[in-house]
Amino acid sequence: MIAVTGATGNVGRALVERLVAADRPVRALTRDPQRAALPEPAEVVRLRPDDPAAMFEGATQLFLYVQAGGERTAALLRAARDAGVRHVVLLSSAIIREGADETHPIYVMHATVERQIRESGLDWTFLRPGAFATNALQWAPQIRAGNTVRGVFADALSAPIHEDDIAAVAERTLVDGGHEGAVHRLTGPEATTNADQVAAIGHALGRSLTYAEVPPEEAGPELFPHVPPHALAGLLKTYASTVGVPPEITDTVEKITGTQARTFARWAEDHASAFRA
Ligand SMILES: NC(=O)c1ccc[n+]([C@@H]2O[C@H](COP(=O)([O-])OP(=O)(O)OC[C@H]3O[C@@H](n4cnc5c(N)ncnc54)[C@H](OP(=O)(O)O)[C@@H]3O)[C@@H](O)[C@H]2O)c1
Numbered sequence: 001m002i003a004v005t006g007a008t009g010n011v012g013r014a015l016v017e018r019l020v021a022a023d024r025p026v027r028a029l030t031r032d033p034q035r036a037a038l039p040e041p042a043e044v045v046r047l048r049p050d051d052p053a054a055m056f057e058g059a060t061q062l063f064l065y066v067q068a069g070g071e072r073t074a075a076l077l078r079a080a081r082d083a084g085v086r087h088v089v090l091l092s093s094a095i096i097r098e099g100a101d102e103t104h105p106i107y108v109m110h111a112t113v114e115r116q117i118r119e120s121g122l123d124w125t126f127l128r129p130g131a132f133a134t135n136a137l138q139w140a141p142q143i144r145a146g147n148t149v150r151g152v153f154a155d156a157l158s159a160p161i162h163e164d165d166i167a168a169v170a171e172r173t174l175v176d177g178g179h180e181g182a183v184h185r186l187t188g189p190e191a192t193t194n195a196d197q198v199a200a201i202g203h204a205l206g207r208s209l210t211y212a213e214v215p216p217e218e219a220g221p222e223l224f225p226h227v228p229p230h231a232l233a234g235l236l237k238t239y240a241s242t243v244g245v246p247p248e249i250t251d252t253v254e255k256i257t258g259t260q261a262r263t264f265a266r267w268a269e270d271h272a273s274a275f276r277a
Contacts, residue, residue: 001025001058002174003085005047006065008036010134011091014167015063016042024175029055029068052076056083061174062122064090066113073113077120087123087180089173090114091166094130094185094248095238104238105231123180125173130187130248133160133267136197137274138226143201144277147209151223154195154213156239159187159247162262162270169256185250189261197264201275204268216240 002019006012007028019026020039029047030036036044045055049072056062062085069076080088093110100107117124139149166186173179192200195211202209214223216236221229253261262270 001027002061002063003027003029003056003059003080004063005029005068006063006091007038007042007044009065010132010163011166011170012063012065013038014164015170018164018167018171019174022171022175027055027059049073049076052079053083056080056085059083059085060087061085062088063170063174064088064113064117066091066093066110069113074116074120077116077122081120081122085122087125087174088117088120089125089127089170089179090117091170092126092128094128094187096126096128097185101234104234105228106234109231125179125181126183127166127169127173128183128185129161129166130185131158131160132166133162133188133264134271135160135226136201136264136268137271138224139198139201140275143198143205143209143275147202147207148212149198149209150212150214151194151198152214152216152219152236153239153243154211155193155244156242157191157193157245157247158242159189159191159249160197160264160267161186161188161253162267165253165257165261168259169253172256184252184256185248186252187248187250187261189249189253189263191247191249192264197268200265200268201272203265204272205275 007016008030016028027043028038031047033044049069062080095107142149198209198211
């Protein structure tokens with residue numbers, strides 16, 4: 001049995017769908033099972049970081065999303081181990097790297113959980129993806145309303161990764177074995193700018209969209225609904241450092257899954273409905 005936290009999220013949902021399709025027993029953990037709308041026969045169970053023991057009964061592996069345990073992650077990992085879980089696959093972040101700013105809130109968040117896992121006595125695999133293609137969903141309200149997208153740093157470069165490519169790697173690391181102690185850095189296959197991404201979404205919709213650059217000092221949380229407010233300043237600094245700078249690109253998705261990572265244009269086609277009014 002594989003327990004999946006963050007199971008209604010971008011990566012967790014794609015992973016649950018994959019495991020169900022592959023006939024793997026899966027338990028999806030969510031704060032609200034009534035609203036989860038996950039495919040059968042996944043077991044859908046309430047996430048209880050304050051009372052984790054029952055969540056892991058019968059599970060041997062865990063896919064962990066960093067916020068799932070909050071401050072109780074160490075206790076959650078202990079409960080998982082005591083219940084018989086042996087291997088945890090963590091959805092971490094590419095921000096964890098040599099020379100990183102170790103005070104960056106997003107670094108601290110992920111590094112803390114990586115350390116707790118190393119200390120937990122469980123086998124582990126860390127997935128460290130770079131920017132998610134799903135970050136483009138931040139533009140959906142503007143694109144549903146018109147043809148201009150306001151955002152920061154039109155020329156910021158990233159190699160956005162499709163959430164289902166992360167899920168595909170997670171599936172292989174959970175199912176195949178042999179990834180214990182491995183750190184996998186995951187990216188999309190090519191660099192794109194913010195302006196390119198908006199154009200690609202326009203292409204998928206059959207519309208011509210324009211990116212209107214907003215100075216970072218004028219960018220408030222309304223432009224970043226997916227970013228915890230306390231992390232916004234740090235993230236704007238990170239984005240500023242990516243203008244015109246080629247991003248890290250790895251071939252890890254292809255190496256592990258046998259299939260090339262999907263492009264942002266492909267992601268935009270897969271998610272066009274999210275941008276339609
Ligand atoms: N966005 C990026 O570019 C990027 C890059 C690298 C790493 N990451 C990391 O990837 C993770 C995000 O993955 P994702 O996009 O798949 O997640 P997501 O879609 O944002 O959320 C995953 C699920 O977690 C649950 N959740 C949300 N907030 C929670 C909280 N405070 N406590 C407990 N559960 C909570 C929700 O499920 P329920 O409501 O069903 O409980 C949600 O559906 C984060 O740790 C992020 O730092 C992101």
